[in-house]
Amino acid sequence: MDNITQIAFNARQAANVLQTISTAQKSVFLNHIYAKLAVAKPDILAANKIDKDLALKQVEAGKLSSSLYKRLDLEGSGKFETMLQGIKDIEQLEDPAGKVHSATKLDNGLELYRVSCPVGVLLVIFEARPEVVVNIAALAIKSGNAAILKGGKESFHTCSAISKAIREAMDDAGKAASDSDDEEKESKKALNLADAVQIVESRQDIDGLLKQDKYIDLVIPRGSNALVKYIQWNTRIPVLGHADGLCSTYVAESAKLDLAKKVIVDAKTTYPAACNSTETLLIHSSHLDTDFFQQLARTLVDNGVTLKCDAKSLANLQKDQSTFKDNADKIQASNDEDYDTEFLELTLAVKTVNSVDEAMGHINEHGSKHTDAILTENESEAKQFMAGVDAAGVYWNASTRFADGFRYGFGAEVGVSTNKTHARGPVGLEGLVIYKYQLHGNGHATADYGADEGKRPYLHERIQVEEKETLGELSNKRQRLN
Amino acid sequence: MDNITQIAFNARQAANVLQTISTAQKSVFLNHIYAKLAVAKPDILAANKIDKDLALKQVEAGKLSSSLYKRLDLEGSGKFETMLQGIKDIEQLEDPAGKVHSATKLDNGLELYRVSCPVGVLLVIFEARPEVVVNIAALAIKSGNAAILKGGKESFHTCSAISKAIREAMDDAGKAASDSDDEEKESKKALNLADAVQIVESRQDIDGLLKQDKYIDLVIPRGSNALVKYIQWNTRIPVLGHADGLCSTYVAESAKLDLAKKVIVDAKTTYPAACNSTETLLIHSSHLDTDFFQQLARTLVDNGVTLKCDAKSLANLQKDQSTFKDNADKIQASNDEDYDTEFLELTLAVKTVNSVDEAMGHINEHGSKHTDAILTENESEAKQFMAGVDAAGVYWNASTRFADGFRYGFGAEVGVSTNKTHARGPVGLEGLVIYKYQLHGNGHATADYGADEGKRPYLHERIQVEEKETLGELSNKRQRLN
Known part of the structure; x- marks a missing residue:
């Protein structure tokens, strides 16, 4: 397995775990990230200084705009704290996964549920602002997705330092899950989520990742018109975003x-x-x-x-x-x-x-x-x-x-979409989930249904679902009613 | 404008009209199609005979499977009537467009509505069964989308005859709208929807259409794994479907x-x-x-x-x-x-x-x-x-x-999707709509909002919406409550 395939494969493995964790567990991971970034602030700002010094030379040589230089800076008044607060804000939002959209009784004992679930692995490409790493990481974890991130090359040292802290936090939180006193057997297993948020460095890495349609589910480019169009033409992975804003x-x-x-x-x-x-x-x-x-x-x-x-x-x-x-x-x-x-x-x-x-x-x-x-x-x-x-x-x-x-x-938003599929306009947590159909039966076979003699018709009775109800809540409510 | 661009452009023009028509008007168009196909039955079966005779020679020469020949046939017991009944069934389904998903009061007099609307122009590629033309046409019109269809070459004469009848029906129904006695000025305009459902003939046409991302919004290939993958790699238009079913x-x-x-x-x-x-x-x-x-x-x-x-x-x-x-x-x-x-x-x-x-x-x-x-x-x-x-x-x-x-x-279903974006699993009418955000204000400007002195915060109050409520129903209800 080459290096790029390994990154995509690792992200998929993390996504397989992320899709199964609870809202409370997501909060544990987000709180660990918050704490670790706070501790790592001096290291991150030191890395940010390297990026800024390199960029300043380019600005002086007229190769980089001063506005881009400004966007690189993480040290300015309150910027770091605003970035950290963003994690808390996202942690407080409603979990978009696990909600029942609709439920249908197909037959006695055969029930179909449409339930929201994470998209899977996101590839997000963005430009200078390094705090985007933290923002996207928090959105991805809250929605149950793994993310591979590529920032602008000008912010590479800062993004790497942030990414290192996030990886350590995810690793620690995953081990903490295994030490938990929780009664549930499942939660005592270590959750291996160190690869939930990875960063890649070069444009070449992107070309390799665009071929990983087996492991990557959605590409979100936040950048120039030319970048977005290039990506749309060079991958069969769905692309969410906008090339133009006219x-x-x-x-x-x-x-x-x-x-x-x-x-x-x-x-x-x-x-x-x-x-x-x-x-x-x-x-x-x-x-x-x-x-x-x-x-x-x-x-x-x-x-x-x-x-x-x-x-x-x-x-x-x-x-x-x-x-x-x-x-x-x-x-x-x-x-x-x-x-x-x-x-x-x-x-x-x-x-x-x-x-x-x-x-x-x-x-x-x-x-x-x-x-x-x-x-x-x-x-x-x-x-x-x-x-x-x-x-x-x-x-x-x-x-x-x-x-x-x-x-x-x-x-919070992951971007603005001019797509006419999936998610349109400003895209928040809800745009990072899709749904799956759960069918609960008791040995049901399709051959038993039809119009011929001895066959049964489908009932197709709608089961009333409240907005944002989870499958567990729906089951409990129906048991109480019976 | 070359021939292929013209087809895509005409579809877009039809889609622009289709997105504005009411559920009742959709029914008028569907009923016209039903009636016209019933009248055109002899012509369609004559065209079907040409396809069958050509296919039979290929079967005898061992170049075509007998099961494909069977799927071509529209004359078999009840097949034509089942096809027609499908139009009535789809006409009876709930209109998926115009439903309010969510509503938020951003400020006094500034309200945001997320409302379902058609995707736009669909390109559907399918194999032998000619009745798919009728099924997809009905699904497209009911959901407010224009469609460009490409069937298998074996069913070309049948598909052409069906398509001719649909075009005539759409044309007639559009003119009927202009003769209407309805009080509303809008509905007295002729609705030019003759191009709402078009068919194309060759594989080359498909290659041309895959480049029409300006006008086509969604490609739905129903065919072999190789066909689906070819399409996914050769267009920036989103593709809905499944390559494999493992x-x-x-x-x-x-x-x-x-x-x-x-x-x-x-x-x-x-x-x-x-x-x-x-x-x-x-x-x-x-x-x-x-x-x-x-x-x-x-x-x-x-x-x-x-x-x-x-x-x-x-x-x-x-x-x-x-x-x-x-x-x-x-x-x-x-x-x-x-x-x-x-x-x-x-x-x-x-x-x-x-x-x-x-x-x-x-x-x-x-x-x-x-x-x-x-x-x-x-x-x-x-x-x-x-x-x-x-x-x-x-x-x-x-x-x-x-x-x-x-x-x-x-x-009814337009296909089964293994995508992880937009629509997943069996896709019905609901998979053919997306949403738009309507914002109703009274001269509101973003510069008035913020944390600084003299600025206002956003209210972000959720407005209660019933399932499947239209914007008109929601407005009436709120007026009654006030």
């Missing part, structure tokens, strides 16, 4: 000017490099007949935004030469490409449309299925937009920047 | 002999070519100390099964030369490959194991994550097995052959 906001005929100003300034300017920032503004043509669009544009330009306008909207802004005379460079003509571009900076493409149908058509053709908004006072138009736009988020009178796991109330 | 049944120490005989005969012999048939029998070593395994083997051999045994189990069956003397050829030594083989015939690999851990280890390493069973009287052992085996179906004292959408009570 969000649009449509200002409909009945939109209020103040509301539009507030929402669009938020959507464009609060963090232009984020995937949920608006990149295209669709404006209803009626707003060119009044000073609505001019006023909106004025506010955007005053907030530092450059507008790349189609012919009609450009003419509207340029009809009075004096209006934008101090910011003439911020009013530009757009080309076709601008409507397919994720600017990631204070640039906004503007297009005039004549109807909500035209707006939806533009978004469905040019958007990236991430998040799109309509600003309108007309409820039926809003509903039409939200049904007809094919995106993970469809918003009515709100900023596209709300597309975020924390803002949605998920507690 | 199911195992483990006979634990406490298993009852009569139960084991009944379940395993069912699991192995009722349809050996099915993906849910058991291919590997794991037997606890204690059963070699009694005549348990000999009796079980006797029953299987009497039912025509050939056993490929590991050294221990082989020795057990051969210790008394006279026992299997009339069927000595049915007791063979296994090799390593047999435990990774989906026989699809009356052959069963047998392996002796010493514990449930060893059984689980074997299944997790050699199985295909389809369906695996344990036969045991020990509940905690059964639970351990069902938690520790990573498969879409984990069964206790029941035949693996129950893994089927009809048997599970789904009404």
